[in-house]
Structure formats: C-alpha cells, structure tokens
Amino acid sequence: MLLGRSANEDGDAGIDYDTLVVAAGARHAYFGHDEWETLAPGLKTLEDATEIRARILTAFEAAEVEPDPDRRRAWLTFVVVGSGPTGVEMAGQIAEIAHETLRRDFRNIDPSGATILLVEAADRVLTGFPERLSARAARALERLGVTPVFDRAVVDLDSRSVTVQAPEGGVERIPARTAIWAAGVRASSLAGMLGEVTDASVDRAGRVAVGPDLTLPAHPEVFALGDMVQVHDAQGHPQPLPGVAPTAMQEGRYAAKAIRARLKGSVRPPFRYIDKGNVATIGRLKAVVDLKGLRLSGTLAWLAYLFVHLFYLVGLQNRLLVFIRWSASFLTRGRGARLITGQGPHTQLPGTHAEPISRQAEPERRTDREQAVAGGR
Ligand SMILES: Cc1cc2nc3c(=O)[nH]c(=O)nc-3n(C[C@H](O)[C@H](O)[C@H](O)COP(=O)(O)OP(=O)(O)OC[C@H]3O[C@@H](n4cnc5c(N)ncnc54)[C@H](O)[C@@H]3O)c2cc1C
Known part of the structure; x- marks a missing residue:
C-alpha cells in the first residue's frame, strides 16, 4: 500500500486525507554507534532534558560521597560532544551550574573545580558562524570554566x-x-x-528529498517539511538549508499557503528560504549573533538572542509568561528545580543500586544524601 489513504490491509484504521503534511523532525545521530545513546544522551525533548539534568546533579552527588580522588575526579568531569549551538549552550550551562548554582551545596567537594570539556572534531566552536565570532565564543566559554578541545573526534564511549x-x-x-x-x-x-514507499531519495542524514514545492516526487498531495527533508530545486539540485527552526517555520508557512492556493485552483511559486541569520547563546549575558553582516557578541548579542526567541513564540500570553519567568530566573540566578527524577541506572547514586560505592564512604552520610535526592531539594 502506498501512503495509506484508508484502512490498511491489516485492518488497522487509517485516516483518509486529501493532503498529508509530515514534519517528524530529527533525533540524535551517533554515526553508527546507536549503543552510545544511553551512555551520552542528546537533548531533543523535555524527557531528554530531565534525564540530562538528573545525570549532572547525580554526578555531583556521587562525587560528594566518593572518597577515591581519581574516581571523584571522573564524577566531576563532564564531556559535551560537539560544539554547535546546542553543545556550546550545554557546556556553558553546566559551567554555570558548577560555578554558581551548586557552589554552596556540598561539604566534601568544591563543584567549581569540575572539569567541563567541549570536544569538537573541527578546529573551532560554532563552525556555522564567522571565525571571529567562533573565537569570541570560545573565549567566553573559557571564562565560564569550559575547556574547548579541538581537532578531537570521539571514537569510543x-x-x-x-x-x-x-x-x-x-x-x-x-x-x-x-x-x-x-x-x-x-x-x-x-x-x-x-x-521507500515513494522512491524518493534519502541522503546520508536520513532526510527524504522533496521538490521545490516541498512535496514528494510524484506525490503532490504529500508535503514533507523541516529537519526531516532535503529540499531540491527545479533542476534536482539539493539546497543547503540549515536544520533550524526558521527553516521549518518558513516551510510550514509555505505548505499552508500552497494548500490554500490549491483549494482556490492556483499554484504557488517554488519555496524560497530567507536566511535571517544565526544566533547562539553561551551563558548569562553571553551570546553571538550573525544577522546579515551585523555581528555581535556579549550582552547585546544575548539580548538579541532573547528577543528573537520571545518574538517567535506563539501567542502574546506565551511571550509574556516566558519573559516573566526568564526575568525572575535572571534576577535571582535561580535554578529552582534541582530535582533528580527518573529510574534509569545513570540517575542512581553509587552504592544505591547500579554502582558499588567504596567501602570507605560513611554509610550514614550516604543515607542523608540519598534522602535529599529522593525528596528533591
Ligand atoms: C536543544 C536544541 C536547541 C535548539 N535551538 C535552536 C535555536 O536556538 N534556534 C533554532 O533556530 N533552532 C534550534 N534548534 C533546532 C530546531 O529545534 C529544529 O530545527 C526545528 O524544531 C525543526 O522543526 P521540525 O518541525 O522539523 O521538527 P521538530 O520541532 O523536531 O518537531 C517534530 C515533531 O514530530 C514528532 N514526531 C516524530 N515522529 C513522529 C511520529 N512518528 N508520529 C507523530 N509525531 C512524531 C516529534 O515528537 C516532534 O514533536 C534546536 C534544537 C535542539 C535539539
């Protein structure tokens, strides 16, 4: 069956459609090492975010009860793999957690002594930005306490x-x-x-090819958009569009207009991407912005980053709520929810289930911290 237009052969109820829009996004790529996903999670969903938060907080808790200096150092070493906008922001956030948020939370360890490595196969961070902004971002990261490690590819985990x-x-x-x-x-x-079902080509990043009207070849009724597609021009050449929200949003708007136009019996001209620039945040008051020749770094860039992200939120109410939350969190430097949630082996303290703790650790102290973790802070 091709792109189920009604109940399929197995008898499962399908939903009839005149037009189908598919925008299922992307997941992390481990370059053929899918087994690394549990060892080094990526950030894509809210669940990913709480898992990563749990791992970071658990690592500090584990270091606190670890008497062996080498093993404690390993708990206090955080490696972020990849220095695109996500990796840079993640490394900056871990540094701020270590240096500010948790600074006074422990008795046996100094969280600000944590080592945060940002490992990058290329020779600079943020390769999508001009070199000057990359260099500024790297310096800002170093000032935060992150060590960028260039020209190194992760080969095992x-x-x-x-x-x-x-x-x-x-x-x-x-x-x-x-x-x-x-x-x-x-x-x-x-x-x-x-x-597979439409004979459209799929590139190395797993993206399906769509034509200049964002539909699948020979299937004008099926639009595919966003991170999961590679757009081709009328000559069949792939267009190098960035995998960012503006691309997906512009494609979404185009598809909606194309569907409306069809209902009126007209045809839209091919999709054209408008490059509005690049922004990346590093930490508090630190960002880089490359907006069509306007290149900023530092506080101004950070304010521009906030403005752009607020501007594109859907609805005034959302914008106001997020603005109030951001302001409160900026003013109080607060990271209210230091909860360790989840049941995975990586969110368990050494000595609780997954990890044997050294015999030298004080049992009653371990119990205290376990209770703190179980009940949140
Ligand atoms: C941590 C992080 C930070 C980012 N920061 C920025 C940024 O600052 N600026 C920027 O421009 N871009 C940023 N991006 C990139 C941006 O989020 C993506 O380019 C954009 O969201 C792509 O939109 P999309 O609609 O293609 O996919 P998504 O936004 O990923 O949406 C796809 C949706 O489809 C759902 N889905 C998947 N499979 C199925 C299925 N089989 N059935 C039903 N639903 C399914 C998914 O759960 C998801 O909700 C960031 C990405 C990440 C991961």
Missing part, C-alpha cells in the same frame, strides 16, 4: 570514560562519568519510510 582521537591518529582516554551528545542529528525514521 563507556560508562566511565570518553576516548578521543586526534587527526594524526593519537588516541586519548578521558575518565569521565557524564557525557552529553550534541554532535549531530539524523532525520526521523518516517523520512526513510516515505522515501
């Missing part, structure tokens, strides 16, 4: 270490108990499925 390789082949194993993946995405599996 386990629950205790990250192994990186230099271009000339030297391999280094970094003891680290927390790794976070921000090194690339792969289109939703729906893209491959659509390619």
